[in-house]
């Protein structure tokens with residue numbers, strides 16, 4: 001299963017149009033459990049094949065505006081004002097997504 005995940009990600013790495021993806025995408029394509037997908041993707045980050053990007057999204061009424069993007073969770077602040085709905089993130093329980101980016105060759 002791990003090999004299957006790696007092979008699928010390798011095909012993504014070869015596609016010029018693909019700049020990044022979420023673990024759930026790989027999960028859907030490989031039918032592997034999400035925990036295993038995340039584990040393999042994190043290994044591939046450590047191997048330098050991918051980089052991580054945490055994205056903080058406004059959660060107010062499914063606004064889903066991206067408020068910030070950082071390479072580590074610690075770098076995300078807990079205070080943002082959403083430009084679209086004007087809400088402050090401390091009130092909206094923001095969503096944090098982990099995107100895997102393909103480094104430029």
Ligand SMILES: [Zn+2]
Pocket residue numbers: 058059060063064065082083084085086087
């Ligand atoms: Zn918003």
